[in-house]
Amino acid sequence: MSEHDTIENPSDLESFVERIERLEAEKAEHAEDAKNVKAEAKAMGFETSVISAVLKIRAQPQGEHEEFNSLLDVYLAALNMETPDRIGDIGELEGGSSELSGFIERLENIAEQIKEIADQVKDVKAEAKAAGFDPKILNAVLKIRKKGESESTEFEMKVETYLAAVGSR
Incomplete structure (x- = not known):
């Protein structure tokens, strides 16, 4: 089908478009849920930028973060900079470690749902392409x-x- 042809089955096109729109709306809802969870964590005294960093680290393959930290320490030492102590006092957390774990898990679940929806959008678009759109x-x-x-x-x-x-x- 070229771009100048008429659409033989407009209902097929409408179906693809509507499916993608539903998935995009669902993805936006999950993104809003993640934003709300971060706001809730912030209200309890957690730093959302640090939570985002923790989520990024937890999403990495096993060992990748340790390798990054080792290389970071080498670079800092080469620049005569102090290498940081990696683990602070858990007692310093205002909300406590169990609340933090709950926020992290909720955010990870939401991120996984968003990823699954993004994969579904890709699948629908591939299906539409295969149908000639x-x-x-x-x-x-x-x-x-x-x-x-x-x-x-x-x-x-x-x-x-x-x-x-x-x-x-």
Whole structure:
């Protein structure tokens, strides 16, 4: 199917677009859940930037973090900088270690759900491509539908104006 052909089965296209929209909305909900969990952790005295770092470390393959820290220590020593003590006093945590573990686990679960949804979006887009739909056009349709009709009409008018300005129309 070329981009200039008519769509033989518009319902197929609509089905792909709607499935992707549902998945994207679900992904956004999970992202909002993660934001709320981080806000809750912050309200209990935890540093959200440190929690994000912990999540990143926990997502790494076994041993990768230790290797990074070893190399970091070598670099710091080469620059005559003090190497940090890696483990602080757990008693210093305002919310306590069990609350922190709960936040970390909740955030990891949400991150996993977001990853699964992103994989589902990829699968639907691959399915649509296999059915003959152009993925770039499909993404443009999704973007326009997300903006709403009035915004998309304004967007399309701007695109036409820009194309005319550069002599492509």
